[in-house]
Amino acid sequence: MSKPFPQQVPLFIDGQWIDSTTSEWIPLTDPATQNILSQVPCATDEEMTRAIDSAAKTFETWKDVPVPVRARIMLKYQSLLKEHHDEIATILAKETGKTFEDAKGDVWRGIEVVEHACNVASLQMGETVENVASSIDCYSYTQPLGVCVGITPFNFPAMIPLWMFPLAIACGNTFILKPSEQDPLTPTRLVELFEEAGAPKGVLQMVHGGKEQVDILLNHPETRAISFVGSTAVGHHIYRTGTDNLKRVQCMMGAKNHMVVMPDANKQQVINNLIGAGFGAAGQRCMAISVAVMVGESKEWVNELKEAASAIRPGAWDDPEAAYGPQINPAACDRVLSFIEQGKKEGANCILDGSNCVVEGFPNGNWVGPTIFTDVTTDMEIYRNEIFGPVLLIVTVDTLDEAMALINDNPNGNGTSIFTASGYAARKYQHGIQVGQIGINVPVPVPLPFFSFTGWRASFAGDQHAYGKQAVKFYTETKTITARWFEDDHQSDMNMTITLK
Numbered sequence: 282m283s284k285p286f287p288q289q290v291p292l293f294i295d296g297q298w299i300d301s302t303t304s305e306w307i308p309l310t311d312p313a314t315q316n317i318l319s320q321v322p323c324a325t326d327e328e329m330t331r332a333i334d335s336a337a338k339t340f341e342t343w344k345d346v347p348v349p350v351r352a353r354i355m356l357k358y359q360s361l362l363k364e365h366h367d368e369i370a371t372i373l374a375k376e377t378g379k380t381f382e383d384a385k386g387d388v389w390r391g392i393e394v395v396e397h398a399c400n401v402a403s404l405q406m407g408e409t410v411e412n413v414a415s416s417i418d419c420y421s422y423t424q425p426l427g428v429c430v431g432i433t434p435f436n437f438p439a440m441i442p443l444w445m446f447p448l449a450i451a452c453g454n455t456f457i458l459k460p461s462e463q464d465p466l467t468p469t470r471l472v473e474l475f476e477e478a479g480a481p482k483g484v485l486q487m488v489h490g491g492k493e494q495v496d497i498l499l500n501h502p503e504t505r506a507i508s509f510v511g512s513t514a515v516g517h518h519i520y521r522t523g524t525d526n527l528k529r530v531q532c533m534m535g536a537k538n539h540m541v542v543m544p545d546a547n548k549q550q551v552i553n554n555l556i557g558a559g560f561g562a563a564g565q566r567c568m569a570i571s572v573a574v575m576v577g578e579s580k581e582w583v584n585e586l587k588e589a590a591s592a593i594r595p596g597a598w599d600d601p602e603a604a605y606g607p608q609i610n611p612a613a614c615d616r617v618l619s620f621i622e623q624g625k626k627e628g629a630n631c632i633l634d635g636s637n638c639v640v641e642g643f644p645n646g647n648w649v650g651p652t653i654f655t656d657v658t659t660d661m662e663i664y665r666n667e668i669f670g671p672v673l674l675i676v677t678v679d680t681l682d683e684a685m686a687l688i689n690d691n692p693n694g695n696g697t698s699i700f701t702a703s704g705y706a707a708r709k710y711q712h713g714i715q716v717g718q719i720g721i722n723v724p725v726p727v728p729l730p731f732f733s734f735t736g737w738r739a740s741f742a743g744d745q746h747a748y749g750k751q752a753v754k755f756y757t758e759t760k761t762i763t764a765r766w767f768e769d770d771h772q773s774d775m776n777m778t779i780t781l782k
């Protein structure tokens with residue numbers, strides 16, 4: 282299976298795996314034990330510049346590599362990722378604490394994007410109109426931008442880097458990945474396999490660090506497009522700095538996702554799905570359901586929901602009985618615990634309290650047990666903030682209209698779902714709700730890559746979405762050509778020039 286973890290996470294610059302010469306290191310810890318797994322470098326200015334220069338130089342040749350050749354590298358990459366699927370998932374589970382099943386899902390959703398990138402020739406096709414004037418044809422095609430950058434969060438260390446670099450590179454760009462410093466070993470394996478798939482030296486670089494390294498990428502004149510996925514505050518900084526430098530920027534940010542439960546829904550289905558979507562992955566999903574909006578009589582199901590939630594518990598990644606893993610680090614765990622305290626102080630009713638969670642054999646893990654609050658109002662801090670932990674808030678309303686007004690009033694718009702047996706209610710919801718990704722009797726509606734990941738409002742900044750179909754538009758420019766094919770055709774001036782006779 283997987284090799285032992287390196288003592289230091291290497292950088293990947295100009296086709297070489299190198300040890301950083303930095304004096305600043307961030308310890309990478311196992312979130313279930315606090316054992317140090319490796320050390321993550323904050324790349325030096327010189328290393329950052331070397332990565333950008335190499336990506337810029339490589340772009341000059343990579344952009345002209347024929348499309349089928351690029352597509353074949355993606356085909357080979359897809360097959361290597363599949364071959365190493367469980368090995369990558371094991372690395373991922375060890376460094377994030379996710380359960381093995383969850384880790385496999387993270388890897389698989391990334392592989393699906395690589396499959397999409399294999400089809401780059403069709404995705405990049407331009408358009409043609411013949412005879413826009415006599416003997417003049419007009420056509421467009423798409424060309425890559427240059428050096429593209431990806432800055433990714435800790436919570437999907439396989440899927441989210443794979444949202445970005447395969448499509449950007451398949452389109453003819455070169456790419457610099459700055460993954461989360463909290464789980465860089467999974468992306469390291471992804472990059473090794475990309476190299477093995479035959480990607481030429483310099484096409485993909487990987488650097489590590491935090492704000493200082495990101496700021497170099499945002500301010501360098503050679504970087505053309507920035508894709509960011511992470512928290513809202515950081516996304517605002519990245520969007521403002523990147524666009525101030527006139528770069529193309531897309532930021533997928535924080536969330537507060539609501540599930541509307543109609544009284545005509547299937548009760549058991551609602552309970553099962555709220556458990557999975559509210560507590561799965563320790564609530565560390567940008568598409569997790571963090572608020573259940575119980576409409577009318579459905580509020581009577583809360584006790585059964587509590588019972589079902591009481592029966593699950595967190596645990597280590599390889600514990601088959603664990604429903605989910607630890608919070609990613611002690612600070613994230615403290616943050617969740619302080620929100621639980623805050624909820625109690627501000628008058629919400631904590632009917633299930635996961636604050637003093639103990640997992641046998643793992644006394645130092647970042648554990649939070651499943652937690653449920655009822656009597657939540659929209660002015661409470663626990664409602665207004667993204668908690669990013671296994672904490673489910675219950676809000677009760679009398680009608681679907683009230684539920685929709687409440688959700689549309691929340692600043693975030695990443696995902697939402699409705700559980701109902703009524704086609705009328707579902708249609709009304711899908712049409713009127715101001716959220717980008719909607720599940721109808723589906724709790725976590727993450728689209729496949731032939732669609733796009735379409736967060737709205739405060740959950741997204743930019744004009745093309747990072748992943749899937751629209752990502753190709755983000756990573757390319759359209760060039761439109763108007764061509765006169767016969768020198769002696771004096772008729773075709775298109776009313777824009779005076780034709781001399």
Ligand code: NAD
Binds near residue numbers: 511516740
């Ligand atoms: P984060 O914002 O702390 O970190 C994301 C990336 O930004 C990391 O690579 C990090 O090193 C870098 N970074 C951190 N601080 C920075 C700064 N001051 N300047 C520049 N770069 C900086 O996010 P996280 O904690 O890793 O991830 C969780 C967040 O990501 C949650 O808010 C979650 O909702 C969000 N998320 C959103 C989506 C989406 O598609 N909308 C998907 C996954 C996660």
